[in-house]
Amino acid sequence: MDLKKANDYIASFAKLIEEKQPHKITGKLKVGVDLGTANIVISVLDEADKPIAGALYPASVVKDGLVVDYVGAVQIVRSLKQQVEDLLGTRLIEAATAVPPGTIGGNAKAMANVVESADMEVINVVDEPTAASTVLGVKDGAVVDVGGGTTGISILKKGRVIYTADEATGGTHMSLVIAGNYKVSFQQAEEMKKDPSREREIFTVIKPVVEKMASIVKKHIASYDVKKIYVVGGACCFKEFEGVFYKEIGVETVKPKLPLLVTPLGIALNCKK
Ligand SMILES: Nc1ncnc2c1ncn2[C@@H]1O[C@H](COP(=O)(O)OP(=O)(O)OP(=O)(O)O)[C@@H](O)[C@H]1O
Numbered sequence: 142m143d144l145k146k147a148n149d150y151i152a153s154f155a156k157l158i159e160e161k162q163p164h165k166i167t168g169k170l171k172v173g174v175d176l177g178t179a180n181i182v183i184s185v186l187d188e189a190d191k192p193i194a195g196a197l198y199p200a201s202v203v204k205d206g207l208v209v210d211y212v213g214a215v216q217i218v219r220s221l222k223q224q225v226e227d228l229l230g231t232r233l234i235e236a237a238t239a240v241p242p243g244t245i246g247g248n249a250k251a252m253a254n255v256v257e258s259a260d261m262e263v264i265n266v267v268d269e270p271t272a273a274s275t276v277l278g279v280k281d282g283a284v285v286d287v288g289g290g291t292t293g294i295s296i297l298k299k300g301r302v303i304y305t306a307d308e309a310t311g312g313t314h315m316s317l318v319i320a321g322n323y324k325v326s327f328q329q330a331e332e333m334k335k336d337p338s339r340e341r342e343i344f345t346v347i348k349p350v351v352e353k354m355a356s357i358v359k360k361h362i363a364s365y366d367v368k369k370i371y372v373v374g375g376a377c378c379f380k381e382f383e384g385v386f387y388k389e390i391g392v393e394t395v396k397p398k399l400p401l402l403v404t405p406l407g408i409a410l411n412c413k414k
Protein backbone atom coordinates (compact mmCIF):
# COMPACT_ATOMS: atom_id res chain seq x y z
CA MET A 142 0.00 0.00 0.00
CA ASP A 143 1.31 3.42 -1.03
CA LEU A 144 0.15 5.98 1.55
CA LYS A 145 1.58 8.92 -0.37
CA LYS A 146 -0.38 7.97 -3.47
CA ALA A 147 -3.55 7.55 -1.38
CA ASN A 148 -2.93 10.92 0.28
CA ASP A 149 -2.57 12.68 -3.08
CA TYR A 150 -5.73 10.98 -4.31
CA ILE A 151 -7.73 12.04 -1.24
CA ALA A 152 -6.29 15.57 -1.43
CA SER A 153 -7.44 15.92 -5.04
CA PHE A 154 -10.97 15.05 -3.92
CA ALA A 155 -10.81 17.52 -1.00
CA LYS A 156 -9.75 20.26 -3.43
CA LEU A 157 -12.77 19.54 -5.62
CA ILE A 158 -15.15 19.84 -2.68
CA GLU A 159 -13.55 23.11 -1.61
CA GLU A 160 -13.20 24.79 -4.98
CA LYS A 161 -16.52 23.67 -6.45
CA GLN A 162 -14.90 23.75 -9.90
CA PRO A 163 -16.36 21.67 -12.68
CA HIS A 164 -14.20 18.90 -14.11
CA LYS A 165 -14.10 17.39 -17.53
CA ILE A 166 -16.05 14.14 -17.77
CA THR A 167 -14.90 11.08 -19.60
CA GLY A 168 -17.01 7.96 -19.72
CA LYS A 169 -19.46 6.60 -17.20
CA LEU A 170 -19.53 8.19 -13.75
CA LYS A 171 -19.11 6.41 -10.44
CA VAL A 172 -21.06 7.94 -7.58
CA GLY A 173 -20.83 7.32 -3.85
CA VAL A 174 -23.27 8.53 -1.22
CA ASP A 175 -22.07 8.36 2.38
CA LEU A 176 -24.95 8.79 4.80
CA GLY A 177 -22.96 9.45 7.94
CA THR A 178 -23.98 10.36 11.46
CA ALA A 179 -22.16 13.69 11.21
CA ASN A 180 -21.74 14.28 7.47
CA ILE A 181 -23.45 13.36 4.25
CA VAL A 182 -20.98 13.25 1.38
CA ILE A 183 -21.48 12.66 -2.31
CA SER A 184 -18.42 11.71 -4.35
CA VAL A 185 -18.15 11.43 -8.10
CA LEU A 186 -15.37 9.72 -10.05
CA ASP A 187 -14.84 9.30 -13.73
CA GLU A 188 -14.44 5.95 -15.45
CA ALA A 189 -10.73 5.91 -14.61
CA ASP A 190 -11.53 6.51 -10.90
CA LYS A 191 -10.33 10.10 -10.99
CA PRO A 192 -12.33 12.32 -8.61
CA ILE A 193 -14.29 14.89 -10.59
CA ALA A 194 -16.77 16.33 -8.11
CA GLY A 195 -17.87 16.14 -4.52
CA ALA A 196 -20.08 17.85 -1.98
CA LEU A 197 -20.45 17.57 1.78
CA TYR A 198 -23.22 18.57 4.16
CA PRO A 199 -23.02 18.33 7.96
CA ALA A 200 -26.24 16.62 8.99
CA SER A 201 -27.87 14.67 11.77
CA VAL A 202 -30.50 12.75 9.82
CA VAL A 203 -28.75 9.40 10.19
CA LYS A 204 -27.62 8.07 13.53
CA ASP A 205 -25.16 5.21 13.65
CA GLY A 206 -26.36 3.73 10.40
CA LEU A 207 -30.04 4.21 11.18
CA VAL A 208 -32.07 6.73 9.24
CA VAL A 209 -33.80 8.86 11.89
CA ASP A 210 -35.12 11.59 9.59
CA TYR A 211 -35.99 10.02 6.27
CA VAL A 212 -37.46 13.11 4.63
CA GLY A 213 -34.56 15.26 5.80
CA ALA A 214 -32.02 12.74 4.53
CA VAL A 215 -33.64 12.58 1.10
CA GLN A 216 -33.73 16.38 0.89
CA ILE A 217 -30.03 16.66 1.66
CA VAL A 218 -29.01 13.96 -0.82
CA ARG A 219 -31.20 15.58 -3.49
CA SER A 220 -29.64 18.96 -2.90
CA LEU A 221 -26.07 17.60 -2.92
CA LYS A 222 -26.86 15.69 -6.10
CA GLN A 223 -28.26 18.82 -7.72
CA GLN A 224 -25.18 20.80 -6.69
CA VAL A 225 -22.87 18.25 -8.29
CA GLU A 226 -25.04 17.86 -11.40
CA ASP A 227 -24.97 21.61 -11.95
CA LEU A 228 -21.17 21.59 -11.74
CA LEU A 229 -20.81 18.65 -14.09
CA GLY A 230 -23.60 19.54 -16.47
CA THR A 231 -24.82 15.98 -16.42
CA ARG A 232 -27.15 13.78 -14.41
CA LEU A 233 -26.13 11.21 -11.83
CA ILE A 234 -27.92 7.95 -12.56
CA GLU A 235 -26.35 5.16 -10.53
CA ALA A 236 -24.75 5.23 -7.09
CA ALA A 237 -23.27 3.10 -4.36
CA THR A 238 -23.87 3.67 -0.70
CA ALA A 239 -22.50 2.23 2.52
CA VAL A 240 -23.63 1.01 5.90
CA PRO A 241 -21.78 0.24 9.12
CA PRO A 242 -20.72 -3.42 9.21
CA GLY A 243 -23.46 -5.68 10.47
CA THR A 244 -26.30 -3.39 9.39
CA ILE A 245 -28.88 -5.78 8.04
CA GLY A 246 -32.44 -6.06 6.77
CA GLY A 247 -34.68 -3.02 6.99
CA ASN A 248 -31.96 -0.72 8.29
CA ALA A 249 -29.64 -1.41 5.38
CA LYS A 250 -32.57 -1.09 2.99
CA ALA A 251 -33.52 2.28 4.48
CA MET A 252 -30.10 3.71 3.62
CA ALA A 253 -30.41 2.56 0.02
CA ASN A 254 -33.99 3.85 -0.11
CA VAL A 255 -32.81 7.35 0.79
CA VAL A 256 -30.50 7.34 -2.23
CA GLU A 257 -33.18 5.86 -4.48
CA SER A 258 -35.66 8.49 -3.29
CA ALA A 259 -33.15 11.07 -4.45
CA ASP A 260 -33.48 9.55 -7.93
CA MET A 261 -30.37 7.42 -8.19
CA GLU A 262 -30.32 3.70 -8.72
CA VAL A 263 -28.33 1.98 -5.97
CA ILE A 264 -26.17 -0.65 -7.62
CA ASN A 265 -24.05 -1.58 -4.60
CA VAL A 266 -24.13 -1.32 -0.81
CA VAL A 267 -20.75 -1.80 0.86
CA ASP A 268 -19.69 -1.64 4.45
CA GLU A 269 -17.86 1.50 5.49
CA PRO A 270 -14.39 0.28 6.54
CA THR A 271 -14.27 -1.98 3.50
CA ALA A 272 -15.00 1.03 1.30
CA ALA A 273 -12.12 2.84 3.00
CA SER A 274 -9.76 -0.08 2.38
CA THR A 275 -10.33 0.30 -1.37
CA VAL A 276 -8.96 3.85 -1.33
CA LEU A 277 -5.93 2.89 0.74
CA GLY A 278 -5.31 -0.21 -1.34
CA VAL A 279 -5.07 -2.29 1.83
CA LYS A 280 -4.67 -5.99 1.16
CA ASP A 281 -3.66 -7.12 4.65
CA GLY A 282 -4.41 -5.50 7.97
CA ALA A 283 -7.26 -3.82 9.80
CA VAL A 284 -9.12 -0.72 8.63
CA VAL A 285 -10.84 1.19 11.43
CA ASP A 286 -13.37 3.88 10.48
CA VAL A 287 -13.95 6.15 13.46
CA GLY A 288 -16.92 8.26 12.40
CA GLY A 289 -19.34 10.42 14.33
CA GLY A 290 -21.45 7.73 15.94
CA THR A 291 -19.86 4.43 15.05
CA THR A 292 -16.50 2.78 14.70
CA GLY A 293 -16.33 0.17 11.98
CA ILE A 294 -13.63 -2.44 11.84
CA SER A 295 -12.69 -4.46 8.80
CA ILE A 296 -9.92 -7.05 8.74
CA LEU A 297 -8.42 -7.98 5.39
CA LYS A 298 -6.24 -10.88 4.36
CA LYS A 299 -4.78 -11.20 0.88
CA GLY A 300 -7.24 -8.59 -0.38
CA ARG A 301 -10.28 -10.33 1.06
CA VAL A 302 -12.40 -9.03 3.94
CA ILE A 303 -12.36 -11.79 6.53
CA TYR A 304 -14.01 -10.02 9.46
CA THR A 305 -16.12 -6.92 10.09
CA ALA A 306 -17.55 -5.38 13.23
CA ASP A 307 -19.19 -2.20 14.35
CA GLU A 308 -19.11 -0.49 17.73
CA ALA A 309 -21.15 2.43 19.06
CA THR A 310 -18.29 4.82 19.66
CA GLY A 311 -16.97 7.79 17.70
CA GLY A 312 -16.55 11.55 17.60
CA THR A 313 -19.92 12.12 19.25
CA HIS A 314 -18.65 10.44 22.40
CA MET A 315 -15.59 12.66 22.39
CA SER A 316 -17.82 15.74 22.17
CA LEU A 317 -20.01 14.51 25.02
CA VAL A 318 -16.93 14.16 27.22
CA ILE A 319 -15.74 17.66 26.25
CA ALA A 320 -19.23 19.08 26.94
CA GLY A 321 -19.27 17.49 30.40
CA ASN A 322 -15.73 18.53 31.21
CA TYR A 323 -16.07 22.18 30.21
CA LYS A 324 -19.80 22.45 31.04
CA VAL A 325 -20.65 23.64 27.54
CA SER A 326 -23.31 22.57 25.03
CA PHE A 327 -22.70 19.68 22.64
CA GLN A 328 -22.46 22.15 19.75
CA GLN A 329 -19.85 24.23 21.55
CA ALA A 330 -17.95 21.06 22.38
CA GLU A 331 -17.96 20.08 18.69
CA GLU A 332 -16.41 23.44 17.79
CA MET A 333 -13.81 23.28 20.54
CA LYS A 334 -12.88 19.80 19.40
CA LYS A 335 -12.16 20.96 15.86
CA ASP A 336 -10.28 24.13 16.86
CA PRO A 337 -6.64 23.45 15.91
CA SER A 338 -5.33 26.01 18.39
CA ARG A 339 -6.81 23.98 21.27
CA GLU A 340 -5.91 20.53 19.98
CA ARG A 341 -3.36 19.63 22.67
CA GLU A 342 -5.57 20.73 25.55
CA ILE A 343 -8.66 19.02 24.14
CA PHE A 344 -6.80 15.81 23.37
CA THR A 345 -5.84 15.45 27.04
CA VAL A 346 -9.55 15.50 27.89
CA ILE A 347 -10.62 12.98 25.26
CA LYS A 348 -7.58 10.70 25.45
CA PRO A 349 -9.43 8.17 27.66
CA VAL A 350 -12.11 7.90 24.94
CA VAL A 351 -9.42 7.13 22.36
CA GLU A 352 -7.82 4.60 24.72
CA LYS A 353 -11.20 2.93 25.11
CA MET A 354 -11.66 2.88 21.32
CA ALA A 355 -8.25 1.26 21.01
CA SER A 356 -9.08 -1.38 23.61
CA ILE A 357 -12.28 -2.20 21.70
CA VAL A 358 -10.32 -2.56 18.44
CA LYS A 359 -7.70 -4.66 20.23
CA LYS A 360 -10.37 -7.17 21.30
CA HIS A 361 -11.74 -7.46 17.78
CA ILE A 362 -8.40 -8.09 16.14
CA ALA A 363 -7.03 -10.34 18.90
CA SER A 364 -7.60 -13.62 17.10
CA TYR A 365 -6.26 -12.39 13.75
CA ASP A 366 -2.72 -11.83 12.64
CA VAL A 367 -2.98 -8.05 12.12
CA LYS A 368 0.35 -6.35 11.42
CA LYS A 369 -0.94 -2.90 10.58
CA ILE A 370 -3.97 -0.80 11.47
CA TYR A 371 -5.24 1.95 9.16
CA VAL A 372 -7.40 4.55 10.88
CA VAL A 373 -9.85 6.72 8.92
CA GLY A 374 -13.00 8.75 9.71
CA GLY A 375 -13.35 12.31 10.99
CA ALA A 376 -12.86 11.43 14.65
CA CYS A 377 -9.26 10.28 14.17
CA CYS A 378 -8.15 13.73 12.91
CA PHE A 379 -6.19 14.41 16.12
CA LYS A 380 -2.42 14.34 15.62
CA GLU A 381 -1.86 12.02 18.57
CA PHE A 382 -4.69 9.62 17.72
CA GLU A 383 -2.70 6.89 16.00
CA GLY A 384 0.02 7.14 18.67
CA VAL A 385 -2.52 6.19 21.34
CA PHE A 386 -3.69 3.27 19.21
CA TYR A 387 -0.14 2.04 18.81
CA LYS A 388 0.56 2.34 22.53
CA GLU A 389 -2.64 0.53 23.55
CA ILE A 390 -2.69 -2.16 20.89
CA GLY A 391 1.00 -2.59 20.09
CA VAL A 392 0.30 -2.73 16.35
CA GLU A 393 1.68 -0.13 13.93
CA THR A 394 -1.12 2.34 13.18
CA VAL A 395 -1.15 4.68 10.20
CA LYS A 396 -3.53 7.44 9.16
CA PRO A 397 -4.04 9.17 5.82
CA LYS A 398 -3.81 12.97 5.80
CA LEU A 399 -7.52 13.68 5.32
CA PRO A 400 -9.19 10.78 7.13
CA LEU A 401 -12.71 12.18 6.92
CA LEU A 402 -12.90 11.80 3.14
CA VAL A 403 -11.55 8.28 2.77
CA THR A 404 -14.78 6.31 3.26
CA PRO A 405 -16.88 8.60 1.01
CA LEU A 406 -14.30 8.19 -1.78
CA GLY A 407 -14.19 4.45 -1.26
CA ILE A 408 -17.94 4.20 -1.65
CA ALA A 409 -17.68 5.77 -5.12
CA LEU A 410 -14.85 3.37 -6.03
CA ASN A 411 -17.30 0.59 -5.23
CA CYS A 412 -19.99 1.96 -7.55
CA LYS A 413 -20.08 -1.19 -9.65
CA LYS A 414 -22.32 -4.21 -9.83
N1 LIG B 1 -10.62 18.20 12.76
C1 LIG B 1 -11.32 17.38 13.53
N2 LIG B 1 -10.86 17.03 14.75
C2 LIG B 1 -11.56 16.19 15.53
N3 LIG B 1 -12.73 15.63 15.17
C3 LIG B 1 -13.23 15.93 13.97
C4 LIG B 1 -12.55 16.81 13.08
N4 LIG B 1 -13.28 16.91 11.93
C5 LIG B 1 -14.36 16.14 12.13
N5 LIG B 1 -14.33 15.55 13.33
C6 LIG B 1 -15.33 14.65 13.92
O1 LIG B 1 -15.49 13.53 13.08
C7 LIG B 1 -16.83 13.03 13.17
C8 LIG B 1 -17.40 12.93 11.78
O2 LIG B 1 -16.61 12.04 11.03
P1 LIG B 1 -17.21 11.29 9.75
O3 LIG B 1 -17.65 12.29 8.74
O4 LIG B 1 -16.20 10.29 9.36
O5 LIG B 1 -18.47 10.60 10.42
P2 LIG B 1 -19.80 10.05 9.75
O6 LIG B 1 -19.42 9.24 8.58
O7 LIG B 1 -20.73 11.18 9.53
O8 LIG B 1 -20.37 9.13 10.94
P3 LIG B 1 -20.62 7.54 11.02
O9 LIG B 1 -19.68 6.90 10.07
O10 LIG B 1 -20.33 7.21 12.44
O11 LIG B 1 -22.05 7.38 10.69
C9 LIG B 1 -17.60 14.03 14.02
O12 LIG B 1 -17.72 13.54 15.33
C10 LIG B 1 -16.73 15.26 13.97
O13 LIG B 1 -16.88 16.07 15.11
Ligand SMILES: [Mg+2]
Pocket residue numbers: 175177178269286288289374404
Ligand atom coordinates in the same frame (compact mmCIF):
# COMPACT_ATOMS: atom_id res chain seq x y z
MG1 LIG C 1 -18.78 7.31 8.28
